[in-house]
Amino acid sequence: MDPFELLFEQLLISQQGRRLSRHLLFEKHKRSVAHIITEQHNDIINASYTVTDSSPHSAKTPLDSLKRITLSELCLDTVHHGRVLVCRNIVKPFKMNAVQLIVEDPIVETGTGNSSATDSEVVADRLSLYNFVNFVGWRSDVSDCLPVGARLLIKEPYYKMAADKFPMVRCDNPGDVIILSNEQVDMPLLNGLKWSDALKISYGPVQAAKFESSTPDQLRFKGNEKVKHKEYASAIAIYTQALALEPNNAIVLSNRAQAHLELQQFRQALKDADLALTIEAGNIKTRFRQAKALYGMKRYQEAGGVLRDLLQANATNTGIQDTFRRTLERIVEQQFGRYKVLDVFQEARLTHPPRLDHADYVGPVHVVQVAGKGRGIVATQDVRPGTLLMCSKAYAIVFKEELAKVHIRHIDDLPMHKNYLSKTYLITKIAHRVQQEPWTTRELYDLYAGVDLPPFIDQNPEIEGSQIDMARIEGITLANCFKPDNDSWKPFAELMVTSEEDEVHNKLDGGAGLWILPSYINHSCVANAHPIIIGDLMFIRAFRDIAKDEEVCISYFPLSPYQERKERLQPRKFDCQCPLCEFERSEPAAKHTRRHQLLEDFGKLVPKIGTGSADMIPRVESIVSDLRKTYPSVIPPKTEGSRKKKKSPKVDLGTSILPQQFRLALINPLDHLGRLYLLHNHREQALQVFLELFGLMPRCGDMVQKRMGYALAISSEYEALGLLGTRNQWVDVSKKESELMYGEDEGEKVWAYKHSVRMA
Numbered sequence: 001m002d003p004f005e006l007l008f009e010q011l012l013i014s015q016q017g018r019r020l021s022r023h024l025l026f027e028k029h030k031r032s033v034a035h036i037i038t039e040q041h042n043d044i045i046n047a048s049y050t051v052t053d054s055s056p057h058s059a060k061t062p063l064d065s066l067k068r069i070t071l072s073e074l075c076l077d078t079v080h081h082g083r084v085l086v087c088r089n090i091v092k093p094f095k096m097n098a099v100q101l102i103v104e105d106p107i108v109e110t111g112t113g114n115s116s117a118t119d120s121e122v123v124a125d126r127l128s129l130y131n132f133v134n135f136v137g138w139r140s141d142v143s144d145c146l147p148v149g150a151r152l153l154i155k156e157p158y159y160k161m162a163a164d165k166f167p168m169v170r171c172d173n174p175g176d177v178i179i180l181s182n183e184q185v186d187m188p189l190l191n192g193l194k195w196s197d198a199l200k201i202s203y204g205p206v207q208a209a210k211f212e213s214s215t216p217d218q219l220r221f222k223g224n225e226k227v228k229h230k231e232y233a234s235a236i237a238i239y240t241q242a243l244a245l246e247p248n249n250a251i252v253l254s255n256r257a258q259a260h261l262e263l264q265q266f267r268q269a270l271k272d273a274d275l276a277l278t279i280e281a282g283n284i285k286t287r288f289r290q291a292k293a294l295y296g297m298k299r300y301q302e303a304g305g306v307l308r309d310l311l312q313a314n315a316t317n318t319g320i321q322d323t324f325r326r327t328l329e330r331i332v333e334q335q336f337g338r339y340k341v342l343d344v345f346q347e348a349r350l351t352h353p354p355r356l357d358h359a360d361y362v363g364p365v366h367v368v369q370v371a372g373k374g375r376g377i378v379a380t381q382d383v384r385p386g387t388l389l390m391c392s393k394a395y396a397i398v399f400k401e402e403l404a405k406v407h408i409r410h411i412d413d414l415p416m417h418k419n420y421l422s423k424t425y426l427i428t429k430i431a432h433r434v435q436q437e438p439w440t441t442r443e444l445y446d447l448y449a450g451v452d453l454p455p456f457i458d459q460n461p462e463i464e465g466s467q468i469d470m471a472r473i474e475g476i477t478l479a480n481c482f483k484p485d486n487d488s489w490k491p492f493a494e495l496m497v498t499s500e501e502d503e504v505h506n507k508l509d510g511g512a513g514l515w516i517l518p519s520y521i522n523h524s525c526v527a528n529a530h531p532i533i534i535g536d537l538m539f540i541r542a543f544r545d546i547a548k549d550e551e552v553c554i555s556y557f558p559l560s561p562y563q564e565r566k567e568r569l570q571p572r573k574f575d576c577q578c579p580l581c582e583f584e585r586s587e588p589a590a591k592h593t594r595r596h597q598l599l600e601d602f603g604k605l606v607p608k609i610g611t612g613s614a615d616m617i618p619r620v621e622s623i624v625s626d627l628r629k630t631y632p633s634v635i636p637p638k639t640e641g642s643r644k645k646k647k648s649p650k651v652d653l654g655t656s657i658l659p660q661q662f663r664l665a666l667i668n669p670l671d672h673l674g675r676l677y678l679l680h681n682h683r684e685q686a687l688q689v690f691l692e693l694f695g696l697m698p699r700c701g702d703m704v705q706k707r708m709g710y711a712l713a714i715s716s717e718y719e720a721l722g723l724l725g726t727r728n729q730w731v732d733v734s735k736k737e738s739e740l741m742y743g744e745d746e747g748e749k750v751w752a753y754k755h756s757v758r759m760a
């Protein structure tokens, strides 16, 4: 450390706990910027989010009712309810975990021509804007959005001691920060206030009251440059400055619409395109942008109308043709629930990350109150197995492949589950979406947020401004997120407890996503519906007949023995009342204990079974035999004699769900036994085991997927025995299960595709 730095450090330490002087504020700021530049963290996505307390502050009082407070009046460790801080940014801000600025108070004009303070006496302090998720990674300069001289209003500011033991003004909710535009300088709150001349001294001829002095054209070119470099947020900020000078500039409006489209801010894009078209109605580029915005907002019919008009005048434009074709496909999906599932699968394999362009569909279901469960979903008519109940695109999603670049940075004493990369990143993504699209806040905040948070009660159909309530977003995420997985379904329910566990889980972290309508579906171990996630789309189909007004349930985890299911539900704090749970609860406790013991013994054998040693066969057979004895009506295993007859048993499609059929503890050991038999060429025994396994698995939850696999394994064994008729019968059974999962039209196609992919 050079002598100057040492001296500086000592100075800081001696000042700890006290407000930093302007000079030290600037020094500290400069050092942080230098640190960011050296570390070059721009490509790392910082997934940290932060809440100040268990319930982070977000101001609810309207601005008009707030009274001004100055920096010098702020008290430590206090949220200043009913107050608003008027301040001005005096540095190029940077972003680490938060956007960091230095702000100063205005000067009060006394009316005598004198001011209440001289420039050098004006109080300045640090302002940290957390959860400003516009930018990912670290940025040494974010002055495009918060330029030097920008005037800010901070609603109900929180003044606290930062980790470095110096105070700062901290704001957790971006909705509490108002960046004043040039036009807003006349608001009553600013009456009698003026700003010091210090900026001119530090930054040369900066106009303290203006963002930048350029012509609209200069700003447009500058904005276009930002677009070229894909810096869309900055481009929007610059176009906005241009529009402040020339509000009816149709080109700038149209360009800003394009920048919004790039950021998927469709509503803003539409607003700009609509306005630009009132000025210049015939502009094809702007009309096309308008259509794209409508498409992005899932207003496919309207988008189709605009595109049809455009095509009449521009029949050969391939871009418009392609968007029109896609729009028609979306209309069929949205209105009739007709998806080309196989195409969706292939799209998911080819798109990285697989965020797919498809419509949402709401089938014959709606949300109602369900006794003892809060809200739930019921069928609005009788539905058949395989019927698509809904298809939903994730509100936000993090795929496994995106995690490599994600980084978690610890700020406060974060609870351990926040170390779980994908959940943490998902929470910041959700916050980002709320910030970008505040009109989606209501549908998000209406979701169940866990036992500790009361229902969201803001009655506004559209919540004004962005209300980033990180505690609520966190609660909603933890209560409702699923793990994405092509062709799988695993809901994501576990909570992290220890750091060692986090380590293990981080390695297994497969991403996380939040889907709005599916979040209303309650759990049943013997669920009648099942979600399949392809890319960021969740398809939910009925697996059995569901009567009108019957509740639609999915299983939140794979079907497993009672004890395991009970443990999986424990963090969710409810007891499942499904017929299977009730049946198993009614069994004598001794049976559960015995099964549990046998499964533990089996668990210890698994590593040895993995070696494939033939010695393991009698050991597993013995455990299976003992497990059978713990169930009431055990089907006797086939005798050697009956197997010799090579008669195929009747195909049981398992459509009835009787709790007594569930001999779940047998599944895993039998699966291993079947594989061991195959490995040692005891094919007939393997066949008997697969047949039994198929019979053990009723049509619910993950069992359907497994039934498809076992039916196929059975068909291979019959083929080996030369019983081709029976083989074909089992191939058909396997395809039938696929139809349940992917629909009658597409089930067989997907089945063929999946098996060819598996073999490739």
Ligand SMILES: C[S@@+](CC[C@H](N)C(=O)[O-])C[C@H]1O[C@@H](n2cnc3c(N)ncnc32)[C@H](O)[C@@H]1O
Residues within 6 Å of the ligand: 372, 373, 374, 375, 376, 447, 448, 479, 480, 519, 520, 521, 522, 523, 524, 572, 574, 575, 576, 577
């Ligand atoms: C994904 S949400 C389902 C929708 C929720 N019921 C609501 O009102 O928004 C999960 C929460 O619903 C409740 N829940 C789900 N299944 C349940 C069941 N079988 N019995 C009781 N409560 C259940 C639990 O509170 C659970 O944490």
